[in-house]
Amino acid sequence: MEIKKVSKYFWSVMRKSLIIYYSICMLFLLLSALFTINTKGEVTISGGEFSTVIFSFVAGIAMFKEIFHFIKANNISRKTFLIGTALSIIPISGVMSIIDIIINRLYNLFTKSPTIYDMGFTDYNIVSGMLGEVWVQQNDIITIINTFLFQMSQYLMFFALGSAIAMIYYKCNKFMKIVVSISPVMAIIMISVYMYNYPYIANKITRFMEYILGINPNNVYAPILTFIVSFVLLTGVSYLLIRKMVVKEK
Template sequence: MNSYKLAKYNIKSSLKSIIIFYCIFIAVLFITINSTGISISGIEFSSMIFLFVMGLNFFKENFYFSQANNIPRTDYFKSLVITILPIALGMSIIDVTLNRIYNIFGVGPTMYDMAYGDFPRFYDYADAWIQNNSIQTLVGTVIFLFAFYILAFAIGLLITMIFYKCNKTMKILIFLSPIAIQAIWGSVIYNFPEFGEKPGNFIDNILGISTRNSYICAITFIFLFIIIMCFVYIIIRRVVVKKA
């Protein structure tokens, strides 16, 4: 079984959960459409969370299956990349389509509309907003979501692989490290406000927020995806199958 066959198997095994997710997703949209005075925005954020959770649950069973079938680890890694790309692209297109349908009945801007489009920065003017359906906007939204989704999956995958490889003590330290980092950084910013300006400007530049250039953000997300998958590959080469 080569990487393409394994990727095909992974996609087929993921379809059920994706279908269930979109059934719930569409039901929520339908309820919202039929509820007076209720509007939602950034609904594709739920897809990002879904793919993040999918990444968290993707490794162990999938890895055991590949090792039981004597699939080379390099082929297994390739299958992970091949699996997420069409899933993320397909979900990006579906989310944009559902969003456009929703906006026929109400106001529901995407994250792209709010960050890089012409959605009013002040919600007082949101009711008068008309969603841009130009080819440039549609393509830009799909590319932005695609990059966003593959990054979410990669982060979830890396986290679960790190936890799989570490002992209980290391798992606790890793779990607590974001809290400690946030507390330390918050203290530094509070006492030395000037230190917060450069990181803020750097983040603004690599995400293209001020210039409203979503392609810069997409490139950044794809670059981060590649870096994370490099770490994933390193772990795959060294991780061992644990006995139950």
Template sequence: MKKEIKTSLYLLSGYRNPILIFYMIMISIALLIGITSSATATGQVNTTASGLEISTIIFLFVVGLNAFKEDFKFLMANNVTRKKFYISNILTMLSVTFIMSIIDVTLSYFYQAIVGNYESLGNQIYGNMSVIASILYYFSLYTLAIVIGLVITIIYYRSNQIMKIIVSITPIALFYLMLYLNSQSNNAIGEAVGRFFVFALGLSRSTPNPYMGVITFFLASIGLLLINKIIMIKAPIKN
């Protein structure tokens, strides 16, 4: 396990600068909004959208898209096995998403102080969440975002040109197929999918339960990581 931890620390070093730049930008935006707000007649700017968390989700998805090829080639050349790389990558991603969830919860209070009417993504969906619930919720959501990006990039890495085209058009084809099937079923499929997501995210009761969302996001991440392992375990080293 020592080698996995050592490899994970190496991988973490590559995340440091992008994360620092990301949060410098987000804090600068908050300060700019705060200055703009104080300069208006009302003293407030209408910024209730949860820009911080959504920006983090997009950022981590992009990070996931770039979290495989170069590191994989370098570590394979340095006698790190695929299994150890797989474990190290998971440790790295969990460390990054956990740290960023704590930072975002902390920054949400900073945003509230600067902007005034800022409301986080979790609070918009579930109402006022506790600090622990917020951290766990964002931790699970951010983990899913980075894992989705990772799985996509590994699928493309293993695919030839024809398969890349098929992989690219499959989501679009499935989307239109679902629309067609839904119209043929008088919206029964859409309603069933909607009920599933409402239940899976803990929104089916009068008092929303964020921990249901946490469980759902982590289960989805585990499922995708298993797919990732199957695809990656025999991945060739490409130039």
């Protein structure tokens, strides 16, 4: 019953953001269609669903505090909070992926609009590099299912990442927030230095990253699995962060 309560509240909060977000997407679709007609279809819009990845990440950050205060006000356990949130974001991510596929196919009625999946796991790059060849988006059932799963798994992972980051910031004082903010930059610098000084290990890491992201060999199911596993791990990290979290004043 409590999980259902969390899910209903989560959906009520998320619904408003989704309506605003997809209203903007449809407006952009209309404006793009008009612009494309005026330019005789010479414009290419690629990877438009990446905006939903950003939306998922921001939603994960923005929604945590409000929902956390809700569960504490209603004496709901932290474990129930995470389960209810996870059970809510899974179908919502699926719905977002379906909507993004529909929007993308509408884009392709006016101009070339390859998805990230198209550019990474179909013949888009090969055809685009051939003179005189025109890329045509594939709409077979396998392409649709793979696109759906690829997008949905991304949305899940980035929402969980946003939530985990929001929890880290929530637990930190002002000084630690600064440390957390600059830590990604410092980590990138340290990794770059390490990879420069140890090229053999860097090559191993690069090959491993290419494998789990489906770059080499080209395999869409590798990143799908990677994103899903990352979602589960980040949810676990979130539980460790929230387990003894003290409620702060709004």
